[in-house]
């Protein structure tokens with residue numbers, strides 16, 4: 001009897017586990033319609049999400065679910081829904097905590113691939129100095145280490161980062177207090193130089 005019960009339980013558990021797996025891969029396919037295959041974006045306004053630390057990734061989705069971060073309307077760029085438009089807030093609204101945590105783990109395990117993009121080498125050099133002075137305490141290794149739990153800046157797309165700097169400056173996107181203090185000391189030229197520095201890391 002005991003054996004029968006645990007056997008049934010075992011079957012139920014493995015069924016539950018495989019249906020979670022199946023739903024993660026179906027969700028990822030939907031996400032990749034915008035974020036690119038395996039979460040690596042080919043578009044400058046679209047962030048690469050592969051390789052972002054799971055805690056940072058799930059936190060971003062919780063904030064979108066609360067509509068507490070700007071979420072621009074955007075079109076699917078590939079796959080079944082190509083051409084349809086929606087927002088990150090609308091996407092996260094339909095996700096449970098467990099689904100958010102599972103998809104964040106999925107992307108954290110995939111490799112981040114730096115964007116192949118143009119940059120100005122002079123500006124990048126200035127940007128590196130600004131970064132080491134103001135940002136490296138929390139964004140180590142040039143902003144490339146996911147273990148910082150501060151997302152990945154090195155090799156992220158310039159268009160996305162530019163919009164992000166603007167959202168921080170306008171107050172539409174919240175930022176850690178100590179980061180805000182640093183951000184407020186930056187001139188427009190500093191921001192431009194930082195964008196070229198992050199783009200130069202390929």
Ligand code: HEC
Pocket residue numbers: 027028030031032033034035045046047049057060061070071072073074075076085086087088091103151152160
């Ligand atoms: C219709 C296009 C679209 C789809 C589908 C989509 N995203 Fe996004 N996502 C965006 C855009 C555009 C941004 C950046 C601008 C913004 O915040 O609105 C973004 C931003 C993000 C960010 C923030 C990245 C960072 O560095 O802070 C994460 C995380 C994210 N998406 C995860 C996902 C996941 C997971 C899915 C699938 C469940 C998904 N996205 C589906 C368009 C999309």
Ligand code: HEC
Pocket residue numbers: 056060131134135136137138139149150151152153161164165174175176178179182183186194
């Ligand atoms: C006290 C620590 C700290 C400092 C200093 C700091 N940051 Fe951050 N930064 C964070 C954390 C934590 C996050 C992730 C939280 C979030 O998503 O809002 C983050 C997120 C970001 C993002 C968003 C990344 C994304 O994928 O959307 C950008 C851009 C950024 N930081 C730039 C900078 C720049 C530029 C500086 C220096 C002027 C700086 N930060 C200084 C802690 C810091």
